[in-house]
Amino acid sequence: MGAQGPDATDASTASSPALGDSLSASRSSESTLELLNTRRSTLARLIRPPGPSRAELDGILRIGARVPDHRRLEPWRFLVILGAERERLHNRLSEIYTETQPTVSDEEREKGLEKIGSFARAPVTICVVSAAKNDSDQARKTPLWEQQLSAGAACQNLLIATSASGYAAQWVTEWYAYEPLVQRTLGLAEGEQIAGFVFIGTATQNPLERKRPESDQVVQYWTAGSSSN
Numbered sequence: 001m002g003a004q005g006p007d008a009t010d011a012s013t014a015s016s017p018a019l020g021d022s023l024s025a026s027r028s029s030e031s032t033l034e035l036l037n038t039r040r041s042t043l044a045r046l047i048r049p050p051g052p053s054r055a056e057l058d059g060i061l062r063i064g065a066r067v068p069d070h071r072r073l074e075p076w077r078f079l080v081i082l083g084a085e086r087e088r089l090h091n092r093l094s095e096i097y098t099e100t101q102p103t104v105s106d107e108e109r110e111k112g113l114e115k116i117g118s119f120a121r122a123p124v125t126i127c128v129v130s131a132a133k134n135d136s137d138q139a140r141k142t143p144l145w146e147q148q149l150s151a152g153a154a155c156q157n158l159l160i161a162t163s164a165s166g167y168a169a170q171w172v173t174e175w176y177a178y179e180p181l182v183q184r185t186l187g188l189a190e191g192e193q194i195a196g197f198v199f200i201g202t203a204t205q206n207p208l209e210r211k212r213p214e215s216d217q218v219v220q221y222w223t224a225g226s227s228s229n
Ligand SMILES: Cc1cc2nc3c(=O)[nH]c(=O)nc-3n(C[C@H](O)[C@H](O)[C@H](O)COP(=O)(O)O)c2cc1C
Pocket: 039, 040, 041, 042, 170, 171, 172, 173, 174, 175, 195, 196
């Protein structure tokens, strides 16, 4: 559905509860379990148009912001890169890459520039900005770590919502999430950080399952007396 279609507004607000609505504490959903059991990222370099319509994107962003957030600080914000801005950002990132990596070999440079190409190729990129707060008693009571975890949850919700909307995505940081010149180009404020870029579009090839941890590698059942204290 196109961004300007007559149903765009309805579609983007269709399933949003209103403040104070009574919601189910849990809801069985085989399709959600199936999606979470099989969802995979698609490498950013394989993501191309078409991307979500404006209404679909609105829905993805709304779900991205619907995450656990201790003391309701909203310690994240989303910068959406669309349309002609993709090429503008891509051009600026290519310049920054060249300015900041003057010593790399031609081969490395080509590879580096190819990776940056995702900003122009993917129809939608969402830069998730970790915007931890420290400007109120509530914010100061909330450790930075917790605020950053909430930004990570926002990234993951974006991936899940994107997949459930029928599009491919990858959460990427690369060098450009950490480069001050990129952060300045994107208008980050002092203290803000980039939790990731979520590239969104259509996969040119389906991903293969990758190795996942066996349960016993990452799950232990704690018993009293198992610690050294
Ligand atoms: C914070 C963060 C940053 C990441 N940055 C990159 C990156 O720069 N390049 C990359 O190839 N994968 C990166 N990944 C990994 C991919 O997003 C993804 O985890 C991997 O492709 C497999 O994901 P899947 O379990 O969704 O299939 C990053 C993951 C996280 C959590």
